[in-house]
Amino acid sequence: MRSWLDRQLHLIDFTLGSLARRKARNLGLLAVYTLLVFVLASLSLFASALRSEATHVLAGSPEVVLQRLVAGRHDLIPPGYLESIGRVRGVQKKEARLWAYYRDPRSGSQLVFMARPDAEVAVGSVMLGTRLAAAAKLKVGDTLAFPDYRGQPYPLRVASLLTPDSELQSATLVLLAEADFRAFFAYPAGHYTDIALSVRNPLEVGNVASKLAAALPDSRPILRDEMLRTYEHIFDWREGILLTVLVGVILTFAIFAWEKAAGLSAEEKREIGILKAIGWETSDVIRMKVWEGLVVSLTAFASGFLAAWVHVFHFGAPLFAPVLKGWSVVYPEFALFPAVDGLQVATLFFFTVFPYTAAVLVPIWRAAITDPDTVMR
Template sequence: MITPLNRHKNILEFALSSLLRRRAKNLSLLGLYTMVVFVLASLIFFVHSLKREAAAVLSGAPEMVIQRQIAGRHDLIPLEYIEKISAIRGVATVEPRYWGYYYDPVFGANYTVMVSEARKLTPGNIIIGNGVARTQRISAGDMVTFRSASKNPLLLNVQELLNYESELVAADLILISGEDFQAMFNLPRHQATDLAVTINNPAELATIAAKIAERYPDVRPILRNEILRTYDSLFDWRGGMMTVILFSAILSFVIFAWDKASGLSAEERREIGILKSIGWETSDVLLLKFWEGTAISLTAFLLGSNLAYVHVFFLSAPLFAPALKGWSVLYPEFRLIPAIDFFQLAVLFFLSVVPYTAATILPSWMAATVDPDAAMRS
């Protein structure tokens, strides 16, 4: 007596042998199928990992940043605002931040220059990101020259390089002392770039931000969660842009796969007629075609997903990194920590495996319901 398990096993073996008899057609389909899954899975892995990396790096950012707005543009904020904002109930500390952008005409790159409160630097010493080091071709212990606000050379010593793990947001960063920052930009003495605010109770962030915006109409509170949402939107937009660019290729594959799956050749119709004539039931034929479609689509999904994993987490996604990291002279270079969005992977599975498998069953059912003699003569 044939058990259901043995029945499936026998049909699966016959399905694999049937695929091997038409290996040229099936291998070409499998290759294209794998390529499309590889591209889409790479985008999913890369975008999700960038989001997770950004969230990890920005976890140490200030809970709230206060910027002054003049005519809708970011402007310097007077230090007297510190006392006013500190008086609001629930505010723990208010610290001034000094940062700006320096354009390097030699390399055509923009650097972010910032006074570090966590790392007290003596005048004449700086800490730079890895992107700056690569662009300038310098390392720790080297001297580098910038131009000050008075157009005089500013000679600085590279004390150290920032951690490799922070390169996503610190590739273009230069940490500098307050005295050297003043010499480089000639910032007014009683003004700062913005203010970093710490709140006693994080649950009151939105409430306190609303109070600050109401009392001081010329300032704009920016919450850390808003920055994270901006990063998420940015990476989603870039990932979507890449998908749109590749849409024509994906659509061409879908049409090709549907045509191959839904159109039975004369040889396949004769094979179904022979199987029916020797006693196969219609359900057996449908099960056979189900396993054929599943074998191709599932193999393509597994191959594409594994190749995408290697491409993103071992090779740093060389195909998509320039477009998704940004367009700049200073491309951040870092290895992503493996992070997989299983929900999106499941969606990719159902969009890639299920439609193709279903497309193989309908024409097979139509051929299996035809008289065996007519099918063999076709």
């Protein structure tokens, strides 16, 4: 075992010397190789972190959201609808909610208005996310006036700002009292946007949704798990768009790597011939070149993955954030927590390290089994 290990160490030492003798060629290959790993790893890490963040945010959402449909479209919850649900077994809490989308004509951003009880937000006041307040140059105590649904300015005083920790949810959120919400949107009294239900047993969520759909044929229960799957599909779709755009870069690298790995220069062939002439075995030559491929590919993978980690978790992935986060006027500023998908990392490792390492075997084997005199000639 000791002699085998010493043999491998000597092969690695010789391999490093061989790489140093062709410094310019190998540094060019390493730079391109590292860039490819950096791009793919950044995309993978950023998408995984966003999925994890979405899962964390939705973890506190209600298990079931009940909407009313009219002619296949989302409609308001009429008076008495909440009571008509009755007591569904397994439902722990029912809450009628008021919220609406609002396009700010000044900034063009899509805002979310949500009514809170007057005890939380006083009438005539409003709570904003820090990002939205910064974009509008507002601070606590200032007065803002959004045009309401009648086209008239509706003045509201900024009572407080939502904490930065919740900015992924609150970046475009506007919290106001129920009375202000109904006056602003000319919302009919007794009507609501939807109903949030909390289920005591997570295993009974599907049964509760089925009971609601059967009891209220004009309703549409939306499960929290369905919302999670929707976010995953959105991120997968956007990640696929970027991969499609980058497929040309990947193919270019594949051709470049294959040409560099599979094509032996005259100097390399002469080196192999000399090694064979001084007593190296064919297996030793192949091992030496396999080590060469592993040194290049592993160095590129480690460097590219480390650079991707810094790019995503320290700088917020500025290269991919506009596409994967979505297009918006007001972008939420939030720190991504490392969430690494082991399967994605293993897949990235397999498709970036093994192809290059394997590409060196055939030309090296052909040169290694050729007569040393023929090779050197």
